[in-house]
Amino acid sequence: MLAGSAIVFGGVFGFVAFKNHMIKQFFATMPKPVVAVTIAKAGLTEWRAVVPAVGTLQAVNGVDISGAMSGLVKSIAFESGQDVRKGHVLVQLDTDVEMGDLRSAQAELALARTSYDRSATLLRSNTVSVAALEKAEAELKVRQAKVAGLQAQIAKKTIAAPFDGRLGVRKVDLGQYVQPGQMVANLQDLSLMLCDFSVSQKDLGLLGIGQAVRMTTDAWPGVVFEGTVAAIEPLVDAKTGMVSVQARFPNADGNLRPGMFARIEIERPSGAPVVTVPASAVAYNLHGDAVFVVREDAGPDGKTVSKAERAVVQLGERKDGMVVIRSGISPGDVVVTSGQVKLEHGSLVSVAASDPLKTAAAGAVR
Structure with a gap:
């Protein structure tokens, strides 16, 4: 029994050793x-390395147009999205009360001017005193100032475009009572766009006024807009170490709009x-x-x-x-x-x- 067991176990161990040897030989010779x-x-x-940055576009001129006086909207002389020139009348507020006050003030002014002229004539004949003439002159100036003030109020009831540009959506209606500062429409001058972005202070030496800048936007994929550096902030942000830069981009076709995000690339000198x-x-x-x-x-x-x-x-x-x-x-x-x-x-x-x-x-x- 011992001899048989030795033969059986010896055969098993021998077979295992032979199998492992063959496996190693197969992997060793496998191509x-x-x-x-x-x-x-x-x-x-x-x-040509570039200095990358992300900026925001804004128009060279952009404003929310509003009136300085309160009143009823009497007439509206523009349409939403219209291109207007500087001085174009947009909204006319009701001026009936002011015009009545102006006519009254003009009548008082005419009377004050007549009184002054009479006092000046009588002074030459010593009929009135100098004090009376001075009083008449002061009254004339007061009436002139009152008329000028009413004319200024009436002028402010006419809301006009402060510069050439494109209007946004109209915000008022006929007959509406508007308050001072209430927006009438948004006006943007799209002929030239500004892009504000920041670069690291380590790249400050690579920037200069008039340096060429390239810009791309998500709105116009594949289109590269060429511009120039217009201004460099003289103050470095002590917290971030960044410098604010502003670039100008011509926009004759009006593709660029204020508020767009843009990717900026400023080329470094080639080495x-x-x-x-x-x-x-x-x-x-x-x-x-x-x-x-x-x-x-x-x-x-x-x-x-x-x-x-x-x-x-x-x-x-x-x-x-x-x-x-x-x-x-x-x-x-x-x-x-x-x-x-x-x-x-x-x-x-x-x-x-x-x-x-x-x-x-x-x-x-x-």
Whole structure:
């Protein structure tokens, strides 16, 4: 029984050891899989870095038009959305009471002027005293001031456009009683737009009055608006370290509107050419960003094979789907743009298709 047990257990252990040996031998001799990838060539590019910012548009002139006097709306001389010129009458308030007061004041003014002229004539013949003439002159000035005040009140009952622009939605109706400061309509001068944005103080040295600025908006995707820096705030915000900047953008076609959010790009001076690759070629990792570089090597059978080698890189700025590589690869290196998930250092690869658009964007090797 002992001999039989030894034979049985020996056979079992021997079979297990033989199986493990064969498994190890199979994996050791198994050919490495070939991963299909797409590639692009790292090239030297004339990189123009930009200072990005987000701003808000406002019209060069914009105001909520309102009256300075209260009264009933007698007439409305505009339509919602109408383009008006400076001085165009928009709303006329009722002036019947003021006109009556003005006619009364003008009659009193005429009487005061007659009294003054009579006193001045009589003074030359010493019929009246100088004090009487001075009193008549003071009364004349009071009446003149009263007439001027009533004329100013009547003028304020006429609400006109303070500048050329486009009106918004009408806010009053005929016969409505309006209070001082109540909005009649919004008026915006769309011929020139201002964009207020902030940049970091470290970029302050790159800004200057008249510097070119590019702007894009969600309302007009793909359209780039060209403008210039108009003003730079002399005070740096001590809490945020940001500097307020204002840029001007011509808006002859009226596409830009006040209140829009805009993305601003201010170009920095161009430097030496830099190495760039498509952004999709970078594998981001906590231990360091890397790219897989495709290199030719000799296989076991003497044939040339392509292998992917992991190269740790230092990244720079990004723009238009490209990223600057400060160190780690050289111009002309072929990098993997897709399929990196299946790769490890030394993996065999086959080029499924190159990406001509990204290759062209990367620039030719110089």
